[in-house]
Amino acid sequence: MFKKICLSLSFQLIVIVGLVFAFGNWVPLPVKSVSYGLALTLKEGLVWCIPFVIFSYMFSCLTGFRQGAGKFAAGTFIACLLLGVCLSNATAAFLSYGVAHTFLDSIGVMPSTCLKPTLCLEPAWAFSLPKLVANDHALMAGVLLSFIAPFALSDDKIQTTATLLKKYADFLLNKIFIPLLPLLVLGFVFKMEHEGILAHAFGIYGKVVLLFAVTQCLYLLFLYALGARFHPKTLLKSLQAVLPSALAAFTTMSSLAALSFTLKGARENTHNDPLVDAVIPSTANIHLIGDSIAIPLMALAIISSFSMPTPTFSLYSLFVLYFVLNKFAVAAVPGGGIIVMLPVLEQHLGFNDEMLSLIMMLYILFDAVSTTANVLGNGAFSVLFTKAFRKITGTASS
DSSP: OHHHHHHSHHHHHHHHHHHHHHHGGGSOHHHHHHHHHHHHHHHHHHHHHHHHHHHHHHHHHHHTHHHHHGGGOOHHHHHHHHHHHHHHHHHHHHHHHHHHHHHTTTTTOSGGGOOOOSSOOOOSSOOOOOOOSOHHHHHHHHHHHHHHHHHHSOHHHHHHHHHHHHHHHHHIIIIIIHHHHHHHHHHHHHHHHHTTOHHHHHHHHHHHHHHHHHHHHHHHHHHHHHHTTTOHHHHHHHHHHHHHHHHHHHHHOOTTTTHHHHHHHHHHHTTSOTTHHHHHHHHTTTOOHHHHHHHHHHHHHHHHHTTOOOOOHHHHHHHHHHHHHHGGGOOSSTTHHHHTTHHHHHHHHOOOHHHHHHHHHHHHHTHHHHHHHHHHHHHHHHHHHHHHHHHHHTOOOO
């Protein structure tokens, strides 16, 4: 258990930040410059590969959806489920926009407290790769081909292709980028330490983490209360049923590891409605309420602290559109939820390299909080969706 904790990505990042915070002043400038150059190189390689990752996971997710949905894999069910997931993720993201406008100033995240470097760390070298495919094009290609493929290929060939694409994408993330991620973060942490903004950044974003955690808790409580029709006793029973899944998610930082507990709790809360056997496995990696609150809220806080203008509602709505679509391409790996969002943050919210590294570091450090919210959100969604679907279609639980 201790070895597993020490090897976890979150623990490695905590150690990196702690060591740089304590001993960064004694590290020679050339070492910092080389580390920063390496970080920029890794980031460039990651961004260059992301279109393939997005396409692969999107194609794999949508082509495999019928199998995940099981015997309920009818067009109406899939359409309703996908629409429900999109609306739920989007609602959580828009909630973050309202919370940010209401509370960021009051907790001290404002342009007047922006992160102003006193020095500037230059990378030891510059490296860039040509952009071959735009991320939104890769996203749309994955969607379109997943719908066209059944008319041109057999199910076996589609499944083989999807499995192969996912295998290569998994290899890129699990075997190359995830192991190198601490080096990427180290370079940007050195930059923040050298420029005198590291301590100030954690003073600001500690409050932001507390804000998104409280927002997640209150929103989830509302969803479970809605599912219980605001009956206190029913609400209490619902929360008791999902407590094991929350504990499993928090300790393992994995939605998949908590899947069996989530499914058991959902069955209890829906009186063993067989629909949940299709809903829970199908949405475990795409319905992410915790991420949909945490990532936009952290993004808006970072924008404010870097003295950038707050996105207008129309611009933020466009960001939410791509944010929600990219959720279907999220990889089930540490940091996967933020990795596929880096191009969206860069393109639609104007994030630079330093801001991207900062939000990636914060996301991974506090992954346990958002993962727990994701799992609890799936439990609430299964209850609300099954009730709505039964009412819309006029079917009863068998």
